[in-house]
Amino acid sequence: MKKINLKEDHLQIYKRENSNVWQIKIKLPHKKALRISSRTKVLEDAKNIALHKYNFFIKERKNIDKNSEKNFQYKKIHLIESKNLKKNEIECFLIESNKYIKFNKQNIKKSNLLKGRTVFNLFFEDSTRTRTSFEVAAKRLGADLINVALKDSSINKGETLFDTMTTINSMDPDVLIVRHPEEGISKKISKIVKACVINAGDGSHEHPTQALLDALTIKKKFGSFAKLKIAICGDILHSRVAKSNIEILSTLGAKINIIGPKTLIPKDIQQPNIKIYNNMKAGLKNCDIVMMLRIQKERIVGKHITNEKEYFNKFGLDYKKLGYAKKQAFVMHPGPMNRGVEIDSKLADDVTRSLIQEQVSMGVAIRMACLEILINNKDKYGS
Numbered sequence: 281m282k283k284i285n286l287k288e289d290h291l292q293i294y295k296r297e298n299s300n301v302w303q304i305k306i307k308l309p310h311k312k313a314l315r316i317s318s319r320t321k322v323l324e325d326a327k328n329i330a331l332h333k334y335n336f337f338i339k340e341r342k343n344i345d346k347n348s349e350k351n352f353q354y355k356k357i358h359l360i361e362s363k364n365l366k367k368n369e370i371e372c373f374l375i376e377s378n379k380y381i382k383f384n385k386q387n388i389k390k391s392n393l394l395k396g397r398t399v400f401n402l403f404f405e406d407s408t409r410t411r412t413s414f415e416v417a418a419k420r421l422g423a424d425l426i427n428v429a430l431k432d433s434s435i436n437k438g439e440t441l442f443d444t445m446t447t448i449n450s451m452d453p454d455v456l457i458v459r460h461p462e463e464g465i466s467k468k469i470s471k472i473v474k475a476c477v478i479n480a481g482d483g484s485h486e487h488p489t490q491a492l493l494d495a496l497t498i499k500k501k502f503g504s505f506a507k508l509k510i511a512i513c514g515d516i517l518h519s520r521v522a523k524s525n526i527e528i529l530s531t532l533g534a535k536i537n538i539i540g541p542k543t544l545i546p547k548d549i550q551q552p553n554i555k556i557y558n559n560m561k562a563g564l565k566n567c568d569i570v571m572m573l574r575i576q577k578e579r580i581v582g583k584h585i586t587n588e589k590e591y592f593n594k595f596g597l598d599y600k601k602l603g604y605a606k607k608q609a610f611v612m613h614p615g616p617m618n619r620g621v622e623i624d625s626k627l628a629d630d631v632t633r634s635l636i637q638e639q640v641s642m643g644v645a646i647r648m649a650c651l652e653i654l655i656n657n658k659d660k661y662g663s
């Protein structure tokens with residue numbers, strides 16, 4: 281192949297073996313290469329066209345950079361674990377979500393911010409809430425979202441999963457949103473793909489966007505975290521929502537009471553601002569928020585709870601037990617709920633006490649912010 285460098289590696293013209301027409305390749309640092317045809321066979325003409333295109337491209341790029349590439353506090357390309365998030369990084373997501381809370385109240389909810397970007401929803405486990413929340417977020421920002429239902433496919437673990445990821449990677453996606461029953465899978469995937477990876481739940485490990493949306497819901501209600509006491513109740517052992525919330529809410533300065541039966545509390549939660557209780561009355565005292573968790577039946581191996589009625593009597597939240605918390609305490613639940621098992625149905629639907637619907641709205645706003653921030657960071661720092 282004939283090749284001439286015009287601006288070192290950044291601008292080249294070349295001819296393919298089977299063609300007489302000069303091709304142009306423009307490659308700026310940290311940006312994808314752009315290949316276009318000069319449509320001429322004459323070398324001097326091709327050089328002029330290439331230089332003209334290059335100058336135009338540089339000017340355009342500068343305008344785009346100026347308008348769309350912001351300096352966010354969060355500078356990583358993936359969002360996988362809450363335990364790696366610093367306070368200012370969490371705040372960055374919360375602050376950026378504010379404009380989307382307003383945006384989502386408009387009649388026309390469509391922006392071009394992520395036009396031409398490709399986002400894949402890769403869900404290896406059932407999900408309605410999280411999957412649609414990401415879908416709505418991506419589409420409102422103008423991105424193309426592809427839903428890949430992988431739960432029932434033959435691809436489940438090990439080699440084949442990584443083959444699937446390599447295949448999808450070759451389609452040049454911008455973001456992969458991954459939910460999988462195996463802990464740590466998003467991290468492994470992030471090491472082999474060029475796209476940003478968002479962990480939308482990996483086994484009982486982490487679910488950072490759920491905890492971010494919970495933090496946003498709390499921030500909207502209370503303004504700050506420093507004086508708050510938040511109870512997280514139920515099946516802590518199997519809940520990725522609990523793990524991510526413990527990290528994020530304690531980093532933001534809230535005090536946390538973990539409440540549940542001994543068999544459903546992991547042995548290794550020991551942090552200065554976390555207290556553990558096996559009794560709702562003692563654990564809910566002085567709490568501003570009562571966050572209930574679903575009993576993760578699909579992850580419970582062996583007998584952790586005796587029967588559901590007994591569980592509800594001891595650890596299910598109803599108006600009586602909510603009375604142990606502060607007078608104006610609010611109720612949260614990530615959904616889906618087991619009504620009558622961990623939460624009383626009437627209380628769950630009582631909009632004067634329950635923030636459950638608000639959590640869903642905040643979920644869309646926070647995921648819009650996550651997509652914007654990660655894609656911006658990838659353009660800026662990814663190679």
Ligand code: NCD
Pocket residue numbers: 409410481487490520521573574614615616
């Ligand atoms: C949670 C999940 O999948 O971990 N749900 C959610 O993301 N909305 C909680 C749960 O399944 O109990």
